[in-house]
Amino acid sequence: MPSVKFRCSDALRWTIAMNVSENAPIGVLDSGMGGISVLNAMRSLLPAERFVYVADSGHVPYGPKPAEYIQVRCDLIARFLIERGAKALVIACNTATAAAAEQLRATYSVPVIGMEPAVKPASAATKRGVVGVLATSGTLASARFAALLDRFAGGIRVITQPAPELVLLVESGDLDSREARAACEIAVRPLLDGGADVIVHGCTHFPFLKPLIADLAGPEVIQIDTGAAVARHLKSMLGSRDLLAEGVNGDADFFTSGEVATGTGVVSRLYGEAALEALPDRFR
Numbered sequence: 001m002p003s004v005k006f007r008c009s010d011a012l013r014w015t016i017a018m019n020v021s022e023n024a025p026i027g028v029l030d031s032g033m034g035g036i037s038v039l040n041a042m043r044s045l046l047p048a049e050r051f052v053y054v055a056d057s058g059h060v061p062y063g064p065k066p067a068e069y070i071q072v073r074c075d076l077i078a079r080f081l082i083e084r085g086a087k088a089l090v091i092a093c094n095t096a097t098a099a100a101a102e103q104l105r106a107t108y109s110v111p112v113i114g115m116e117p118a119v120k121p122a123s124a125a126t127k128r129g130v131v132g133v134l135a136t137s138g139t140l141a142s143a144r145f146a147a148l149l150d151r152f153a154g155g156i157r158v159i160t161q162p163a164p165e166l167v168l169l170v171e172s173g174d175l176d177s178r179e180a181r182a183a184c185e186i187a188v189r190p191l192l193d194g195g196a197d198v199i200v201h202g203c204t205h206f207p208f209l210k211p212l213i214a215d216l217a218g219p220e221v222i223q224i225d226t227g228a229a230v231a232r233h234l235k236s237m238l239g240s241r242d243l244l245a246e247g248v249n250g251d252a253d254f255f256t257s258g259e260v261a262t263g264t265g266v267v268s269r270l271y272g273e274a275a276l277e278a279l280p281d282r283f284r
Contacts, residue, residue, distance in 0.1 A: 034205025035092025057258030063136025132191030
């Protein structure tokens with residue numbers, strides 16, 4: 001498949017720059033509902049901010065899809081968020097970050113914040129020198145993940161485990177069924193048998209399964225995700241640009257390319273009561 005390139009006209013860049021203010025919302029995009037784990041962390045640290053969250057659930061999971069496909073989806077969603085006045089974009093998806101973050105930064109003038117598996121803090125936290133990484137196949141195969149290992153995993157053993165079935169569990173709102181427990185056991189067992197005492201959640205869906213994984217792994221195994229770190233980075237970035245909202249009037253709007261009826265129940269479980277709207281037809 002040929003490479004995909006996007007360009008943002010000077011007129012659009014000027015319009016974005018002129019319209020951004022501290023009261024503008026923050027755009028959040030993910031392949032589905034897992035990025036709500038990051039949204040929850042951002043809402044906790046930044047209660048005055050407004051968010052617009054887009055779940056591309058009609059195209060989940062991103063993990064096995066080509067990078068070019070993901071780039072097209074991310075550009076569509078980014079444009080939707082920019083049209084709604086977003087002052088920053090958060091890619092609450094490790095696979096989408098690896099595939100499309102640089103493209104979005106080159107295309108749009110608003111700050112773009114991405115995700116990456118927490119290899120660095122995991123390397124510092126392990127006592128046995130063995131770290132397990134749960135992620136999607138797209139994240140594990142990316143150059144971005146390989147670079148993380150080169151930079152931060154020297155002297156330790158890293159065991160990786162693709163777990164697309166866990167993504168689909170969270171997408172359906174299933175966090176504690178017998179089937180969910182069995183799927184977590186299959187995903188986590190190779191990491192535990194390999195001696196990992198730290199498990200990195202390399203997909204934003206997986207933090208919602210922490211209680212199940214803790215039951216399986218035991219209290220001595222540390223679980224690390226990057227939601228709180230992304231929230232801190234977002235706050236610092238907005239502060240440096242005088243774009244922090246004030247007060248406690250924050251809220252979140254939710255959109256999906258999937259089924260609204262199904263997604264509403266999942267959003268209620270992962271976030272709380274919120275209205276979920278369908279994206280325009282061009283996202284189907």
